[in-house]
Amino acid sequence: MLLTVNGLVVRTLKLGDFDRLVTVITETEGKLTFKACGINSLKNKNSAACALFTYSEFVLKKNGDSFYLSRSSPLFFPLRRGCDLLRLSLAGYFTQLAADTSYDRESTAQVLKLLTNALVVISKNDREPDLIKAVFELRLLTALGFAPLLDGCGVCGCEPGGKDGFFFDPLGGDIVCPDCAKEDGLKISRDCVLLMKRSVESDEKSAYAVTVSGPLLEEFADVSERFLLAQLEKRYDTLDFYREAKELTKK
Numbered sequence: 207m208l209l210t211v212n213g214l215v216v217r218t219l220k221l222g223d224f225d226r227l228v229t230v231i232t233e234t235e236g237k238l239t240f241k242a243c244g245i246n247s248l249k250n251k252n253s254a255a256c257a258l259f260t261y262s263e264f265v266l267k268k269n270g271d272s273f274y275l276s277r278s279s280p281l282f283f284p285l286r287r288g289c290d291l292l293r294l295s296l297a298g299y300f301t302q303l304a305a306d307t308s309y310d311r312e313s314t315a316q317v318l319k320l321l322t323n324a325l326v327v328i329s330k331n332d333r334e335p336d337l338i339k340a341v342f343e344l345r346l347l348t349a350l351g352f353a354p355l356l357d358g359c360g361v362c363g364c365e366p367g368g369k370d371g372f373f374f375d376p377l378g379g380d381i382v383c384p385d386c387a388k389e390d391g392l393k394i395s396r397d398c399v400l401l402m403k404r405s406v407e408s409d410e411k412s413a414y415a416v417t418v419s420g421p422l423l424e425e426f427a428d429v430s431e432r433f434l435l436a437q438l439e440k441r442y443d444t445l446d447f448y449r450e451a452k453e454l455t456k457k
């Protein structure tokens with residue numbers, strides 16, 4: 207049986223000298239892993255379509271529970287060539303997150319859209335990597351059903367505009383005002399709350415079109431990352447790599 211799917215390559219693993227296992231997240235079939243034979247040879251006509259970050263059409267042969275690549279052609283390269291190490295490591299982190307959270311057909315289609323757009327934004331080079339990272343993390347969580355609750359204090363409902371000194375609870379995903387907080391937690395400024403709200407409520411096109419820098423960007427990136435890690439309860443080695451790349455670019 208032949209199956210034709212469009213999707214983005216999110217992981218490739220070398221199998222011996224010649225073959226690869228390729229994982230793609232697809233528009234219609236969820237996440238699929240297939241074996242691509244002979245792909246490590248430079249002459250192989252499928253190697254471009256099966257490269258990481260490439261959006262391609264794949265024709266797969268199904269044999270039992272396994273898929274084998276029959277042929278493929280690249281459709282689109284969302285991540286342009288020439289990205290620096292920091293941007294490349296950010297793309298690697300997003301791709302690992304997307305591969306990890308493509309649970310079923312419906313969520314995968316949404317994750318695929320978010321990831322493809324985020325890779326395009328990374329390539330444009332006009333937004334801070336930490337900003338792209340925070341916006342993607344929040345939008346991914348929202349697509350998966352873990353939207354943060356930011357309209358008001360989770361206990362009394364008062365709005366963050368009224369008083370300062372709110373806390374954010376990464377596990378509960380909500381904010382608590384200083385009067386209701388039983389203990390000190392992760393402080394969150396009013397501007398950061400507004401930025402987070404904007405990130406999840408905007409449409410995909412304008413979500414990244416905001417300029418933030420300095421302490422607010424640091425806070426936004428820190429709160430969003432803690433929220434994501436608390437919700438997904440995982441460690442991502444690509445996130446460690448992104449942090450290392452950030453340190454390197456500082457020097």
Ligand SMILES: [Zn+2]
Nearest residue numbers: 359362383386
């Ligand atoms: Zn309150």
